[in-house]
Amino acid sequence: MKHMNYAIFSLLLAIGLLPSAVHAQWAPSEQQLDPVVQQIVNEAHHNSQLKQLAHELLDVVGPRLVGTPQMKHAHEWAVSKYKDWGIEARYEEFGEWRGWDRGISHIDMTYPRVKTLAGTQLAWSPTTGGKAVEGEVITLPNVKDSQAFQAWLPTVKGKYVLVSMPQPTGRPDHNWEEFGRPESVERMKKERDSLTEAWNQNIQTMGISSNSLPRILEEAGAAGILQCYWSREFGSNKIFGARTTIVPSLDISLEDYGILYRLAENGHKPRIQVETDSKDLGTVPTFNTIAEIKGTEKPDEYVILSAHFDSWEGGSGATDNGTGTITMMEIARILKKVYPNPKRTILIGHWGSEEQGLNGSRAFVLDHSDIVEKTQAVFNQDNGTGRVANIDGSGFLHAYDFMGRWLAAAPRNITADIKTHFPGSPSTGGSDHASFTAAGIPAFMMSSLSWGYSTITWHTNLDTYDKLIFDDLRDNVILIATLAYKASEEPELVNREKRIMPLGREGQPGQWPVIRQPRRTGVGY
CATH class of the missing domain: 3.40.630.10 (Zn peptidases)
Structure with missing residues (x-):
């Protein structure tokens, strides 16, 4: 190897075909x-x-x-x-x-105590028109069938509905694994898995999908939709687009969402006041x-x-x-x-x-x-x-x-x-x-x-x-x-010859991706 042509060596090194030890031996000063x-x-x-x-x-x-x-x-x-x-x-x-123009937004808990909540409107969220709209915060019910869910729907009128599963912990897994006892980490993960399974089963029993839920709730007269799309990292939430067209959709930080959820589940009937001034620009x-x-x-x-x-x-x-x-x-x-x-x-x-x-x-x-x-x-x-x-x-x-x-x-x-x-x-x-x-x-x-x-x-x-x-x-x-x-x-355009694609799952030859049409019109999420 000591007689390797340097030009060849440089090429192999650049494209990652030589190990780091070789790099240390052959790299010129x-x-x-x-x-x-x-x-x-x-x-x-x-x-x-x-x-x-x-x-x-x-x-x-x-x-x-x-x-x-x-x-x-x-x-x-x-x-x-x-x-x-x-x-x-x-x-x-x-x-x-x-x-759409975001405008200002304020989200405050007004009962059982006053607290400004950390949260934001989802993209393209409808507005309260700059007015402060107050209402009780409620959770989704556990239902036995879709008829029970339909019977519950009228109770959402004028209320803010929590539509995300409450998380059992706000600490990311890496933090648990660094400091927790193995049995504590395992217990937390089992609890989270159990909650997730029960939550998804309840949504399925309602006879709806999670994506359709916000629209169903607003049509039933909800004052707004509250979600928490936690990213499994300290303080981090995914923020995407609203699925409502009439009432505001808001993402609430993990702990503030948890406060509202625990208060509602324990019968304290929390209330929030929401003021947004986003604008639909046509x-x-x-x-x-x-x-x-x-x-x-x-x-x-x-x-x-x-x-x-x-x-x-x-x-x-x-x-x-x-x-x-x-x-x-x-x-x-x-x-x-x-x-x-x-x-x-x-x-x-x-x-x-x-x-x-x-x-x-x-x-x-x-x-x-x-x-x-x-x-x-x-x-x-x-x-x-x-x-x-x-x-x-x-x-x-x-x-x-x-x-x-x-x-x-x-x-x-x-x-x-x-x-x-x-x-x-x-x-x-x-x-x-x-x-x-x-x-x-x-x-x-x-x-x-x-x-x-x-x-x-x-x-x-x-x-x-x-x-x-x-x-x-x-x-x-x-x-x-x-x-x-x-x-x-480069003297000429490079060679564009494509590889033979590997066989697919059913043994058929793989296909090169095809050109896809863009969405040239859209309304949001």
Whole structure:
């Protein structure tokens, strides 16, 4: 092995085919970087704009729910930033959605004591019209059959109904397992499993589904719907969309929800007062924000930097997908400065309505077949604040070749821990790279380290600026900027040959994902 050609070694190391011990033995003390890559590194380290971009997007603009004024503000902000950097950016409408503006909201317990409750309106929640509406809080009944549930329904009139199972603990499992006795941990999990089974069985006995319950309750005259979608992490709740059209739908923090539930179950008849002033804005456009650094030698061929712009409304959309957004913007800024005349056009796609089904990127693929047909590669980032840890070949048979060469050009301290899977498999969904992969375009998810993403920040009230890890984001900027630069410089369009898909469950040949239609109209959840 000591006689291995260094170029071959570098390739194998970059694509993750050599163990870390070999890395320690063979890595040279100094890596000679391409001059443009060295400039990328210098600019990213010494003139980073990531913190300022994060502040402006997350603190000033805030969450970017499709159909809200904040989504339009985000577009205007991004276009202004690109203009400052000498980059052209534009608005591309692809459909329409229900418009909504959050407004203020206050949730207070008024009996048996006064307490301001931690909670928020769900996206597209109906409003109280700025009036304070007070009512008793009740729980769902345990019923013997669907007729008993129907007989109970009239009792909800004018009341707020708790529709989520009360949790037996607000401590996440990892906290129990760190400090609890094994028998205590086991007892807690058995209690939770038993409660969950009984809760689901009761809903089934009612003859309804959990999703239909809010609408049924509002039609019966409930004053509002109270839920607690706990994320199994301290203080973290998932925040999605309202399923009511008349009365407010609110998510209440775990302990405040627990207080209300225990009071109601023990006959104390708690009361709350809710005041919301959200506004239904009618039908508004949905759109993508597109920026371009025009190519010089092959301007009609493209390298695409991809990240969705929209978010849910629980926090400020920091790690989903503020991080992807500011990463791609920072890459564009740096490339414009150190690589102002790329061979191919570098297109930055800030997709709208990703959270409702990849709608923006799917629309772009269908509306721009001329661009898609001549796209060299797509680099997508959408799963949190961590540094890139995994890259899958997305099912392209020769991805190991061109991606291996491009990765080898990046600083080794950034690529050394990246695991690669070639040729990998095409994604059927999950994020916007799947829209391009379905069209046969080499599109790669820059999959990041978790940092507790799935429970702490993904679609939660805790998805906020303070969770960002700027050192990791800077490394991602350097990595993806290098990949985009090398993809632009590639002499020809890369080989798009697809792998033979493995057999499915029933022994039938697997199929490559098909292009799917976006939702070009929508009303909410």
